[in-house]
Amino acid sequence: MRMSQYFLPTMKETPSEAQIVSHRLMLRAGLVRQTSAGIYAWLPLGLRVLRNIERVVREEQDAAGAQEVLMPTIQSADLWRESGRYDAYGPEMLRIKDRHDREMLYGPTNEEMITVLFRDGVKSYRDLPKNLYHIQWKFRDEVRPRFGVMRGREFLMKDNYSFDIDKAGAIHSYNRMFVAYLRTFARMGLKAIPMRADTGPIGGDLSHEFIILAETGESAVFCHKGLVDKDILSRTIDYSADLQGIVNEWTSLYAATDEMHDAKAFEALPEGERLAARGIEVGHIFYFGTKYSKPMNAVVAGPGGEQITVEMGSYGIGVSRLVGGIIEASHDDAGIVWPDEIAPFKVAIVNLKPDDGAVGGACQKLYDALTAKGVDVLHDDRDIRPGGKFADMDLIGIPWQVIVGPKGLAAGKVEVKNRKTGVREEVAPEQVLARFS
Amino acid sequence: MRMSQYFLPTMKETPSEAQIVSHRLMLRAGLVRQTSAGIYAWLPLGLRVLRNIERVVREEQDAAGAQEVLMPTIQSADLWRESGRYDAYGPEMLRIKDRHDREMLYGPTNEEMITVLFRDGVKSYRDLPKNLYHIQWKFRDEVRPRFGVMRGREFLMKDNYSFDIDKAGAIHSYNRMFVAYLRTFARMGLKAIPMRADTGPIGGDLSHEFIILAETGESAVFCHKGLVDKDILSRTIDYSADLQGIVNEWTSLYAATDEMHDAKAFEALPEGERLAARGIEVGHIFYFGTKYSKPMNAVVAGPGGEQITVEMGSYGIGVSRLVGGIIEASHDDAGIVWPDEIAPFKVAIVNLKPDDGAVGGACQKLYDALTAKGVDVLHDDRDIRPGGKFADMDLIGIPWQVIVGPKGLAAGKVEVKNRKTGVREEVAPEQVLARFS
Numbered sequence: 001m002r003m004s005q006y007f008l009p010t011m012k013e014t015p016s017e018a019q020i021v022s023h024r025l026m027l028r029a030g031l032v033r034q035t036s037a038g039i040y041a042w043l044p045l046g047l048r049v050l051r052n053i054e055r056v057v058r059e060e061q062d063a064a065g066a067q068e069v070l071m072p073t074i075q076s077a078d079l080w081r082e083s084g085r086y087d088a089y090g091p092e093m094l095r096i097k098d099r100h101d102r103e104m105l106y107g108p109t110n111e112e113m114i115t116v117l118f119r120d121g122v123k124s125y126r127d128l129p130k131n132l133y134h135i136q137w138k139f140r141d142e143v144r145p146r147f148g149v150m151r152g153r154e155f156l157m158k159d160n161y162s163f164d165i166d167k168a169g170a171i172h173s174y175n176r177m178f179v180a181y182l183r184t185f186a187r188m189g190l191k192a193i194p195m196r197a198d199t200g201p202i203g204g205d206l207s208h209e210f211i212i213l214a215e216t217g218e219s220a221v222f223c224h225k226g227l228v229d230k231d232i233l234s235r236t237i238d239y240s241a242d243l244q245g246i247v248n249e250w251t252s253l254y255a256a257t258d259e260m261h262d263a264k265a266f267e268a269l270p271e272g273e274r275l276a277a278r279g280i281e282v283g284h285i286f287y288f289g290t291k292y293s294k295p296m297n298a299v300v301a302g303p304g305g306e307q308i309t310v311e312m313g314s315y316g317i318g319v320s321r322l323v324g325g326i327i328e329a330s331h332d333d334a335g336i337v338w339p340d341e342i343a344p345f346k347v348a349i350v351n352l353k354p355d356d357g358a359v360g361g362a363c364q365k366l367y368d369a370l371t372a373k374g375v376d377v378l379h380d381d382r383d384i385r386p387g388g389k390f391a392d393m394d395l396i397g398i399p400w401q402v403i404v405g406p407k408g409l410a411a412g413k414v415e416v417k418n419r420k421t422g423v424r425e426e427v428a429p430e431q432v433l434a435r436f437s
Numbered sequence: 438m439r440m441s442q443y444f445l446p447t448m449k450e451t452p453s454e455a456q457i458v459s460h461r462l463m464l465r466a467g468l469v470r471q472t473s474a475g476i477y478a479w480l481p482l483g484l485r486v487l488r489n490i491e492r493v494v495r496e497e498q499d500a501a502g503a504q505e506v507l508m509p510t511i512q513s514a515d516l517w518r519e520s521g522r523y524d525a526y527g528p529e530m531l532r533i534k535d536r537h538d539r540e541m542l543y544g545p546t547n548e549e550m551i552t553v554l555f556r557d558g559v560k561s562y563r564d565l566p567k568n569l570y571h572i573q574w575k576f577r578d579e580v581r582p583r584f585g586v587m588r589g590r591e592f593l594m595k596d597n598y599s600f601d602i603d604k605a606g607a608i609h610s611y612n613r614m615f616v617a618y619l620r621t622f623a624r625m626g627l628k629a630i631p632m633r634a635d636t637g638p639i640g641g642d643l644s645h646e647f648i649i650l651a652e653t654g655e656s657a658v659f660c661h662k663g664l665v666d667k668d669i670l671s672r673t674i675d676y677s678a679d680l681q682g683i684v685n686e687w688t689s690l691y692a693a694t695d696e697m698h699d700a701k702a703f704e705a706l707p708e709g710e711r712l713a714a715r716g717i718e719v720g721h722i723f724y725f726g727t728k729y730s731k732p733m734n735a736v737v738a739g740p741g742g743e744q745i746t747v748e749m750g751s752y753g754i755g756v757s758r759l760v761g762g763i764i765e766a767s768h769d770d771a772g773i774v775w776p777d778e779i780a781p782f783k784v785a786i787v788n789l790k791p792d793d794g795a796v797g798g799a800c801q802k803l804y805d806a807l808t809a810k811g812v813d814v815l816h817d818d819r820d821i822r823p824g825g826k827f828a829d830m831d832l833i834g835i836p837w838q839v840i841v842g843p844k845g846l847a848a849g850k851v852e853v854k855n856r857k858t859g860v861r862e863e864v865a866p867e868q869v870l871a872r873f874s
Binding site for chain 1: 470
């Protein structure tokens with residue numbers, strides 16, 4: 001993409017309405033714009049990040065055996081009356097009347113709807129287990145939306161739902177998602193720690209939140225330091241095998257959010273192993289048995305023809321919230337530092353002298369060659385001073401900058417800068433190609 | 438994907454609520470389920486088709502120079518008051534009050550919102566032209582939703598908006614989309630004919646609908662037969678060059694929807710060149726000048742610093758509607774016939790004897806090899822009779838069926854069936870691999 005043509009309205013000033021760093025940086029880097037209180041439009045650069053997060057989430061869901069569907073945003077109130085949650089849900093539910101005065105709502109979650117789809121489509125124990133997910137916009141009418149996309153009203157979420165014939169199956173489904181979540185967040189460059197959690201309005205008796213650590217986190221968290229160093233990506237995972245061992249490894253060490261915190265147990269740890277920090281919730285998983293399947297009559301025929309009420313769980317990842325969460329966990333004074341896997345572009349070519357034909361030609365050649373190899377490249381061909389380009393590139397956080405100027409080029413060199421470390425190297429243009437392909 | 442594990446609830450019976458063939462087939466083939474009047478959930482097989490259509494639309498938008506953004510579904514009523522459309526829009530707009538009693542709405546289209554994003558982000562003529570699109574769910578509260586996803590209430594649409602410094606630029610942007618639309622529909626295997634159209638509530642004085650011909654189409658259309666045979670995909674398109682010649686080629690022959698029909702002009706054609714048929718609208722493009730930019734003050738600084746009101750156009754493709762439209766245009770008595778480019782899977786492997794180890798092994802080997810080559814394969818490993826498998830495969834319309842049975846396998850052969858032509862061939866398993874890679 002040529003930056004001179006790109007819709008990327010960056011800002012020099014810090015927007016006054018933004019209280020936290022991710023919100024400020026998302027506005028300044030031209031990722032989003034607020035269109036109403038707590039509702040955002042995603043501009044091209046921000047949408048690329050959002051899609052990358054979606055892609056990682058999707059790949060890990062598919063690998064763990066979940067199947068993707070897509071449920072609508074608008075639901076019927078009657079559906080929520082079946083589970084008894086319609087009246088209980090409170091003012092965060094956006095309630096709507098259509099032109100025929102039918103009561104509708106903008107879905108804040110989808111337990112009821114997926115249970116109906118399952119109930120109508122699956123009739124036999126032979127068709128179990130099933131795990132269905134979707135990535136769809138939800139709405140929660142927060143009384144005071146704030147912190148940008150971290151606590152918006154319209155937000156993108158991956159939610160899925162597992163259906164099993166018995167509790168043992170349901171726990172296996174839960175464990176699959178537990179491990180898939182560890183992998184998902186690790187691939188995004190995040191240290192996400194599962195913490196035993198309260199089940200809230202979803203219900204059930206087994207639940208973990210996945211919390212990333214960030215100084216600016218919304219809540220206090222307490223855990224064993226060993227959890228921070230654990231690495232899931234180096235393991236080979238077989239989702240059809242028993243995963244309880246891995247889950248135990250991650251849950252045997254102390255970890256709790258403020259509301260579940262047991263100060264006595266925490267303080268029993270040696271002081272050097274205690275970590276009291278702040279965290280941001282990016283995922284939440286629940287096992288709730290027959291809480292929805294029973295009132296909604298989601299049953300299958302068992303081996304002997306008997307009716308069996310299915311055991312369910314649900315699993316959520318805040319996809320749009322993660323954009324803010326990753327920035328909270330990965331930025332410096334100059335701007336965002338995107339982890340490779342979700343960066344909007346992997347490489348930026350910074351043309352220091354756009355009116356110099358040789359420099360322009362060298363940039364274009366690099367751009368074409370990298371693009372042909374499938375690398376996402378942003379080409380800063382704008383007619384502005386180098387200082388402005390450096391500042392913008394650091395602000396928007398592309399992992400690698402390839403800086404091309406007339407002096408270096410005359411010596412057969414371009415400069416490669418790593419956004420995270422700030423390390424610069426002089427290399428020949430053809431080495432750039434080898435490095436990023 | 439192994440069909441024994443896939444969430445694909447097909448139906449033998451014709452659902453009584455479905456009046457048209459695409460609706461019947463979408464329910465029977467397990468593509469969608471209705472969750473409220475005119476609102477559908479997409480099951481795994483249907484979602485794959487929807488995503489394929491999105492992909493083609495996206496690729497052609499990007500190739501034509503449009504940039505993707507994502508605007509939210511919920512908009513503020515105040516935004517629509519700026520253009521004067523809030524009161525004018527009528528009961529098809531789903532109006533909502535949030536918990537603070539603020540007037541909101543579920544966007545039926547996005548002219549107002551994109552104009553604000555443009556106005557806030559673009560300040561100089563040097564940043565023009567711009568063409569921004571998104572693919573997002575919309576809502577129109579139809580009084581009587583019908584025909585499945587063809588006339589649903591919540592629907593997925595690609596809409597984009599062009600911004601130019603003058604009318605000549607705006608016409609070029611219009612022509613780019615005109616050509617991009619021809620390519621988009623042609624890639625989906627559709628004969629889409631651009632027809633001069635009424636501009637309706639969007640406004641403006643230049644507009645074309647893109648209509649696909651289908652016996653079951655919703656409206657009468659009249660055109661010159663030559664339009665049906667024109668081929669855009671064999672041309673090389675340079676979107677930066679003048680495209681008026683191509684547009685003229687497609688618009689110089691008679692074509693009109695019922696409401697714009699000029700019976701006298703049509704009947705002046707030789708009888709053999711007249712085509713009176715039925716059609717389905719799948720796209721609509723508009724040039725409307727300053728209809729929104731003027732009241733909403735979307736201006737840029739010109740070369741001399743003067744304020745210039747930008748010229749705009751908007752362009753829509755009904756993405757979810759296309760799933761129904763393509764089925765209307767491509768089906769037979771046995772079911773759906775998916776065009777290759779948007780088929781949910783390209784190849785289905787039909788295992789005629791799942792309890793036969795040799796057959797199962799051969800199927801798995803084919804499946805693994807094709808999948809490794811990047812081919813999307815559905816493997817029918819269900820424990821049901823061959824007749825049921827053949828019927829389901831024809832119903833769901835996978836372009837190629839590879840049929841593996843014990844007798845053929847003993848002779849070193851499998852059968853390859855083309856869904857569209859019905860032609861069957863016996864080939865060696867290794868030839869299957871060569872054919873689909």
